[in-house]
Structure formats: C-alpha cells, structure tokens
Amino acid sequence: MTAERSRQHELVFRSLPFYANGTLNPQETGQLEAHLAGCLSCQAELVRWRDLAAAARSGPEWSPSPADWAAMESRIDRADGRARDTPIGFRETIRSWFAIAPAPMRWAFAAQAALVVVLAGALLFRPGGARIYETLSTPEKVAPSDRARLHVVFAEDATEREIRAALQDLKAVIVYGPSPTGVYTVELPFAASAREQLDQAIARAKANVKIRFAAPPG
Amino acid sequence: MGVVIAITRADTRMVVCPPLRMVREGILEDLKPHAVEPFAEPASANETRGTPDDELALIRATAKGDRAAFKTLYDRYAPRLGRYLLRLLKRREVVGEVVNDVMLVAWQSAARYEPRASRLSSWLFGIAHNKALKAMERMGARKEDLLDEEATEDFASRDDGATPEQTAIGHQTGAALLSALEGLSPNHRAVIELAFAEDCSYQEIAEITGCPLNTVKTRMFHARKQLARLLAERSGR
Numbered sequence: 001m002t003a004e005r006s007r008q009h010e011l012v013f014r015s016l017p018f019y020a021n022g023t024l025n026p027q028e029t030g031q032l033e034a035h036l037a038g039c040l041s042c043q044a045e046l047v048r049w050r051d052l053a054a055a056a057r058s059g060p061e062w063s064p065s066p067a068d069w070a071a072m073e074s075r076i077d078r079a080d081g082r083a084r085d086t087p088i089g090f091r092e093t094i095r096s097w098f099a100i101a102p103a104p105m106r107w108a109f110a111a112q113a114a115l116v117v118v119l120a121g122a123l124l125f126r127p128g129g130a131r132i133y134e135t136l137s138t139p140e141k142v143a144p145s146d147r148a149r150l151h152v153v154f155a156e157d158a159t160e161r162e163i164r165a166a167l168q169d170l171k172a173v174i175v176y177g178p179s180p181t182g183v184y185t186v187e188l189p190f191a192a193s194a195r196e197q198l199d200q201a202i203a204r205a206k207a208n209v210k211i212r213f214a215a216p217p218g
Numbered sequence: 219m220g221v222v223i224a225i226t227r228a229d230t231r232m233v234v235c236p237p238l239r240m241v242r243e244g245i246l247e248d249l250k251p252h253a254v255e256p257f258a259e260p261a262s263a264n265e266t267r268g269t270p271d272d273e274l275a276l277i278r279a280t281a282k283g284d285r286a287a288f289k290t291l292y293d294r295y296a297p298r299l300g301r302y303l304l305r306l307l308k309r310r311e312v313v314g315e316v317v318n319d320v321m322l323v324a325w326q327s328a329a330r331y332e333p334r335a336s337r338l339s340s341w342l343f344g345i346a347h348n349k350a351l352k353a354m355e356r357m358g359a360r361k362e363d364l365l366d367e368e369a370t371e372d373f374a375s376r377d378d379g380a381t382p383e384q385t386a387i388g389h390q391t392g393a394a395l396l397s398a399l400e401g402l403s404p405n406h407r408a409v410i411e412l413a414f415a416e417d418c419s420y421q422e423i424a425e426i427t428g429c430p431l432n433t434v435k436t437r438m439f440h441a442r443k444q445l446a447r448l449l450a451e452r453s454g455r
Contacts, residue, residue, distance in 0.1 A: 014438070023413075056411060059305055072292065076325055
C-alpha cells in the first residue's frame with residue numbers, strides 16, 4: 001500500500017461512522033465510496049459500524065410525564081418572577097384596600113356591605129314557612145297529565161347545550177327536576193298509552209351518551 | 219485558567235478545546251458558543267445548515283413568552299434530550315430534572331438563539347451535554363471518566379501501534395453491543411449516541427461537545443477501541 005493510499009485509507013476509515021449515519025456531504029460521500037469499492041477492510045468495518053449504530057438506536061428511551069411538565073411550568077413561573085407562593089386572602093385584600101382608600105369611600109363601602117348582609121339575611125330566613133325548592137321547569141306543582149313521561153339522568157359533564165339537544169331530540173320538555181338525586185322528569189309528545197313510541201323514546205335516550213339513565217316513572 | 223492544547227502530527231495547527239474543569243467551575247456558560255476550529259474538511263464544516271421554519275417560529279415565539287409555543291418545543295425535544303441524558307447519566311430518576319434544566323435555559327435564552335450559527339437541535343443538545351457533565355460531577359463521577367481524552371489521544375498520534383483493523387470489534391449481537399455501550403465512558407458514549415441515536419454529523423457533534431472536528435472522529439475511533447476491549451473482556455478473551 002502506497003503512502004498516499006494508506007493516508008486515504010485512514011481518512012476513509014475515520015469517516016465510516018458518519019457514512020453509516022448518512023451525514024457526510026456529497027463530496028465526502030463520493031470520495032469515500034470510491035475507496036470503499038476496492039477496500040475489503042473498509043467494507044467489513046462499515047458493516048460493524050452499522051451493527052453498532054443499530055445497537056445504539058435500540059437503547060433505553062425516556063419520555064416526560066405530566067409531572068415533569070408541571071415542574072417545568074412551575075420553574076418557568078419562578079424564573080419569570082410570577083410565582084405565587086400563597087394566594088393573598090380576601091381579608092388581606094380588604095385590609096390593604098382600606099389602608100389606602102379615602103375615608104368617604106371606606107364609609108360607602110361599609111354601608112354597601114351592611115346592606116348586602118341585611119338583604120341576604122332577609123332572603124335566607126323568610127319567616128313563617130319552609131324554604132321552597134324550585135327549578136325553572138317547576139314553577140308550580142307538577143300537574144297530572146296523560147302524556148308519556150320519563151325519568152332521565154344526564155351525564156355529569158353534560159353542558160346546557162347538550163341537555164337542550166337531547167331534549168329536542170326526544171321532543172321532550174322538563175316538567176320536574178332536578179330532584180335531589182339529579183333526576184329530571186320529562187314529558188314526551190305522545191300519550192302515556194303509546195307503549196311502542198315510549199319504548200322507541202327510551203331506546204333513543206339510552207343511545208345518547210349524555211343521558212346516563214332513562215326509564216318510565218314508577 | 220488554562221486550556222488544553224493538542225498538536226496533531228498531521229496538521230500542526232493548535233487545537234484549543236475547553237477542558238471540562240472550565241465547564242464544571244462555571245467558567246464556560248452553558249450557552250457560550252464553542253470555539254470550534256474546523257481544521258479538517260473546512261468546506262463541509264462551513265456549509266450553511268437550515269433551521270426548519272416551524273422550529274424557528276417556535277423559538278421566536280418562545281422568546282416572546284409564548285407558553286404554548288414552548289410547550290410544543292418541550293414535547294418535541296424533551297424525549298430526545300431525555301434519551302441522550304439517560305444514556306449518559308444512566309440514572310432515570312434524575313433525567314426529568316436535568317431535561318427541565320436544559321429547557322429552562324432554552325426558555326430564558328430563546329432570544330439569544332442564532333439560527334445561522336447552529337441548528338436548534340444542536341443548540342439544545344449542546345446545553346444538554348454541558349448539563350450532563352455537571353450532573354455527572356454532582357453525582358460523583360470519577361475524574362478520569364470526565365477527562366479530555368482528545369487532548370492526549372489523537373488518531374494520528376496514537377502510540378499503541380494498533381492499526382484501525384486491530385481495533386475491530388468483530389461481529390457481535392445487538393444485545394452484546396448494547397451491553398458494552400453501557401460500559402463506555404461518558405465522552406465516548408456521547409459521540410456514539412449523537413452519531414447514531416440522533417444522526418448528528420461530525421460537525422454537529424463538534425458544536426454540541428465543544429471540540430474540534432478531528433477530535434470528534436478521534437473520539438469515535440477510541441470509542442470503538444474501548445468497545446472492542448469491553449467486548450473482549452466480557453467474552454473472556
């Protein structure tokens with residue numbers, strides 16, 4: 001092997017790992033491949049580098065957990081000086097406001113606060129009777145009806161829009177509820193005696209993912 | 219303060235490589251550009267590397283405090299950085315914290331990222347590399363494990379008389395190689411991981427590790443040699 005060829009061999013030999021990972025530039029790649037075609041030693045070495053590359057790629061992996069990201073956000077908050085070690089309490093807020101507010105404003109605030117307390121008391125402690133539990137659907141006692149009715153429980157995460165859509169789908173209206181256990185009574189647009197229509201309505205209600213329970217009363 | 223100066227026989231230009239002590243003592247900042255002197259294959263070393271537009275947009279948005287953009291970068295890079303750190307540190311329980319150390323630097327210094335100087339991945343892995351060295355120091359890594367082998371071990375000046383072929387590791391199974399990789403020193407493991415798990419070019423590895431191009435190739439050579447020795451020991455040769 002001539003000195004020049006030996007030098008070339010050594011240069012190629014050193015570049016083989018980067019040929020194996022495909023990151024040499026076109027000029028380097030061309031020079032290397034020209035040598036590689038006639039050098040069994042470099043060809044064998046390339047195979048070994050590729051084995052090593054495959055082994056390295058199969059090593060252990062890591063991925064962040066939600067807790068890692070939460071810790072990251074916390075560190076960012078601290079780094080940005082936006083950390084809130086303990087939230088300022090309501091009393092501290094009022095106290096600090098009073099400390100800087102002008103006297104007339106302090107009196108006005110105190111009078112408003114007193115009025116709020118009096119009104120709230122009047123609402124909560126109505127004399128002479130039990131507190132009445134009402135919903136928008138039951139402004140008065142539910143009247144008997146010959147229309148079909150269902151007891152329905154909506155999913156906990158159901159939004160107002162989803163509840164409205166479910167009712168429209170059944171062509172139903174709420175006539176009572178929610179009960180203390182979350183049950184609504186809905187009235188359907190057909191007679192209670194129409195069993196087939198009722199069964200279809202029940203099946204339709206049960207098919208709705210936002211309705212957890214649907215059954216006739218009683 | 220000193221620097222390690224290596225003079226190669228093939229090219230008598232001086233190679234200045236920041237010793238790890240400077241990193242350890244905080245003399246080198248995490249983000250300080252490494253003085254990489256491309257004394258081999260300068261054409262490829264000087265080639266312009268494009269940064270993907272979306273990543274540039276993300277780091278720019280991060281620089282303006284956009285938390286959602288940063289989250290996207292985090293989701294994209296944390297697994298890669300974590301994999302690299304796990305393989306260097308070998309302690310899964312500390313990886314999350316070190317990844318966050320790296321990403322916090324990215325959050326705080328995003329405005330300093332210069333796309334013409336390096337790819338975003340190289341910038342982040344460079345930070346990770348320095349954080350890994352500091353973490354290893356904290357974990358009590360032996361000093362000899364963190365020495366700059368390249369200062370004394372140059373391919374052209376090796377004195378053990380071994381030809382490249384004599385360092386051949388022979389055909390090995392993936393499991394044996396993977397096991398032997400675990401035994402490599404951090405600096406040797408780093409070049410192997412960056413080359414093959416991250417598909418970095420030797421120019422990128424030079425940027426990340428803060429060493430000259432030839433040193434990267436030399437480290438690869440010595441990593442192979444160390445692997446050959448480890449495999450021979452394990453096979454009872």
